[in-house]
Amino acid sequence: MPFPRSSGVLLHPTSLPSRFGIGDLGSGAKQFIDFLHSSLQQYWQVLPLGPTGFGNSPYMCYSAMAGNPLLISPEKLVTDGLLSKDNVHDIPDFSPYRVDYDRVIEFKANLFKTACKNFISGATAEQKADFEEFCHSKAYWLDDFALFMALKDAHGGDSWYAWSPELMQREPTALSRAKSELAETIFYHKFIQYQFFHQWLEIKTYANKKGIDIIGDIPIYVAHDSADVWANPDYFYLDEETGEPTQMAGVPPDYFSETGQLWGNPIYHWERLQKQGFKWWIQRFEAMLDYVDIIRIDHFRGFEAFWSVPQGEETAINGKWVKAPGEELFKAIRQKLGKLPVLAEDLGVITPDVEALRDEFEFPGMKVLQFAFGSDPGNPFLPFNFPRNCVVYTGTHDNDTTLSWFNNLNDWERRNLLLYLGGSISQDGIHWDLIRLALSSVANQAIIPLQDVLGYGGDTRMNFPGTDTGNWEWRYHEDAIHQSLSEKLRDLTVLFGRAPLSKG
Numbered sequence: 001m002p003f004p005r006s007s008g009v010l011l012h013p014t015s016l017p018s019r020f021g022i023g024d025l026g027s028g029a030k031q032f033i034d035f036l037h038s039s040l041q042q043y044w045q046v047l048p049l050g051p052t053g054f055g056n057s058p059y060m061c062y063s064a065m066a067g068n069p070l071l072i073s074p075e076k077l078v079t080d081g082l083l084s085k086d087n088v089h090d091i092p093d094f095s096p097y098r099v100d101y102d103r104v105i106e107f108k109a110n111l112f113k114t115a116c117k118n119f120i121s122g123a124t125a126e127q128k129a130d131f132e133e134f135c136h137s138k139a140y141w142l143d144d145f146a147l148f149m150a151l152k153d154a155h156g157g158d159s160w161y162a163w164s165p166e167l168m169q170r171e172p173t174a175l176s177r178a179k180s181e182l183a184e185t186i187f188y189h190k191f192i193q194y195q196f197f198h199q200w201l202e203i204k205t206y207a208n209k210k211g212i213d214i215i216g217d218i219p220i221y222v223a224h225d226s227a228d229v230w231a232n233p234d235y236f237y238l239d240e241e242t243g244e245p246t247q248m249a250g251v252p253p254d255y256f257s258e259t260g261q262l263w264g265n266p267i268y269h270w271e272r273l274q275k276q277g278f279k280w281w282i283q284r285f286e287a288m289l290d291y292v293d294i295i296r297i298d299h300f301r302g303f304e305a306f307w308s309v310p311q312g313e314e315t316a317i318n319g320k321w322v323k324a325p326g327e328e329l330f331k332a333i334r335q336k337l338g339k340l341p342v343l344a345e346d347l348g349v350i351t352p353d354v355e356a357l358r359d360e361f362e363f364p365g366m367k368v369l370q371f372a373f374g375s376d377p378g379n380p381f382l383p384f385n386f387p388r389n390c391v392v393y394t395g396t397h398d399n400d401t402t403l404s405w406f407n408n409l410n411d412w413e414r415r416n417l418l419l420y421l422g423g424s425i426s427q428d429g430i431h432w433d434l435i436r437l438a439l440s441s442v443a444n445q446a447i448i449p450l451q452d453v454l455g456y457g458g459d460t461r462m463n464f465p466g467t468d469t470g471n472w473e474w475r476y477h478e479d480a481i482h483q484s485l486s487e488k489l490r491d492l493t494v495l496f497g498r499a500p501l502s503k504g
Contacts, residue, residue: 001339001362002389003294007439007446007498008043008215009036009453010397012058012462013071014099017478021094021104025199026073028478030206035481037210039489040499044207045215045296045447047397049200051149053225055468056101059298060223060265062149065141065287067196070104074111076199081122082115099473116191134194140283141227142190148227150185151178159225161243168243170230200291208293211500215343215447216292218284220299220306221249221265229266235273235280236266239311248309250316251299254348257466260307260316267308270325278332285333285340293341300344300363303329304354326357334361343391343445347371367392367443369434370405373416382420383441391445394434394452397462401451402431404458431455432488439496446498453489454480 016023016032023029036044050061051068058068077083092107094100123131135142148160155163166174179186204214222228224245229236237247245266252260273280288295297303303326309319334340344363346354358365367390372381379385386392394402409417418424426433431452438446451460454476463471493499 001341003364003391003444005444005498006042006500007448007493008041008045008212009039009450010045010393010447011450012047012397012472013049014472015450015462015475017096017476018073019091019094020074020088021092021107022070022099022101023475024071024073024075025196025203026075029073029203031478032481033203033207033210033212035486036207036212038483039486040493041489042211042498042500043213043215043294043445043447046217046292048217048219048298049291052472053223056099056472057463058217058472059219061226062152062223063141063145063227064219064222064284065138066145066193066227067200067291069112069192069196070101070108071200072108072112072192072195073199074108076202077111077115077195082118082195083111087111087114095475096477097475099475101473112192112195113188115195116188119191120187131191131194134197135190138193138197141287142193144231145193145227146186146189147175147179147182148230149189150182153185154178154182160230161225168230169240170233197291204291204293213293214291215294215296216288217296217298218288220297220302221263221268224264224266232280235269237269238266244311246311248311248313249302249306250309250319251307251348252316252319257316260319261466262309262313262316267306267322268324274325274328278329281329282333282336285337289337289341294343295341296343296345297363298345299348300346300358300365301348301350301354304351304357327360330357330361362389364390364444366390366396367441368396368399369393369438370395370399370402373409373420374413383437383443386441386443388442388444390443391447392438392441392443393447393449394431394438395449397449398465400458400461401449401456402434403429403452403455404461406430407457429455435489436492439492439498450476450481453485 011032013029014023016028018024018026018028048058048061049067050058050063051066052058053060053062074083074088078085078088092103151163151167161168167178207214237245239246247267248262249265249267250260250262303324305321305323307316307319308322309316342363344358344365346358346365367381367386369381372379395405399405421433435448435452438448460474462474
């Protein structure tokens with residue numbers, strides 16, 4: 001669906017300031033929302049909010065529907081009476097600029113276990129009833145997820161396909177025994193999810209009251225080691241005995257990698273999903289719309305055709321394109337949920353069929369300015385080639401920051417960019433020149449990564465595609481966003497007609 005002319009900022013919550021080693025849903029989140037509000041922004045775009053596994057990637061989560069416990073604010077747990085001030089008094093010396101995931105996980109897990117014990121012993125009747133209602137309303141994914149996580153804990157974190165055959169293949173007797181033996185741990189994981197959604201919905205409500213919508217992110221694929229795959233093996237191409245994917249997801253060689261990207265996620269068994277009326281996918285969209293306002297579909301082109309790589313390959317080169325029933329899927333979701341507030345990440349190898357699928361449902365596609373200056377005037381990322389129904393970015397979480405990108409441009413591309421900007425960089429710097437270019441374009445929506453608003457270099461890049469370590473760690477200091485920065489962004493937002501009508 002087309003959106004009104006507007007703008008926003010891309011920032012994953014882990015990058016928020018907090019004294020607990022990682023951004024969370026406490027006061028830092030509200031400070032950021034206040035910054036967006038005073039800057040007349042209308043969107044806060046986040047990355048997937050699920051519980052992260054190996055590599056800490058929000059695109060490789062233990063569940064497509066659960067929340068990330070690391071985002072739970074200890075401050076809020078104190079306010080809600082589940083922790084004492086003494087519990088959060090002795091905090092490790094965490095860096096305010098990077099996330100040390102191993103230390104944060106250990107520190108927060110101890111706090112959460114204490115909070116859970118306090119809830120069991122001291123929750124009011126009203127709190128208990130609210131918890132029970134949450135468990136009931138989310139049972140369609142929460143029961144499997146809590147059991148999955150309890151079993152992972154019992155197996156020292158091993159992946160589900162390394163468990164005993166009866167648990168790996170979900171034999172009813174084995175599952176019943178596990179539910180009984182692990183009841184305490186299962187309760188803990190349900191409690192943690194309850195706290196995440198309680199805190200997240202409070203933040204979302206705060207944002208919505210300030211006129212800011214949350215843009216969430218739904219990866220097309222789910223992690224192999226996830227509750228989704230373990231609980232629904234028929235929906236994926238898996239070896240029945242080993243649980244390994246027989247076909248793996250990825251993308252062919254592209255801008256980011258000469259050998260493509262081999263993600264390793266199992267490919268969907270679309271025929272079986274379609275026979276079930278796409279029930280699992282409808283539930284997934286329904287779950288997301290419970291806690292975001294707009295959904296960005298990552299790797300949208302995979303709904304028209306996907307890159308399938310046989311088991312045993314070490315790169316994505318030897319894959320092939322396979323058709324997917326995207327039109328039937330989105331019709332089924334629309335019939336159930338109505339017209340979808342969706343943005344389509346349509347980057348990569350885009351064919352006329354992908355564009356037709358996107359346009360049939362009026363999903364805005366993405367334009368990235370960092371891709372605009374390396375070819376000829378027909379480049380679809382040049383602003384004069386934009387349709388109105390699209391969303392423009394200076395860069396995404398997979399790109400370098402604009403400042404670092406510019407400093408590393410080849411001479412020819414740099415010359416093209418400077419000619420486009422009128423011959424030189426302004427006094428405000430290249431990052432503000434590209435922000436201005438994005439905001440002034442005809443694209444209905446413009447989203448700017450916070451690193452570009454701040455003018456930061458490559459050391460604040462969020463992700464290097466194709467690498468497993470060192471990503472998702474950047475955080476900004478609370479002093480980085482201030483009134484003069486807000487006014488600068490606000491002025492451009494008003495100038496280019498992207499301010500809310502009631503405030504402009």
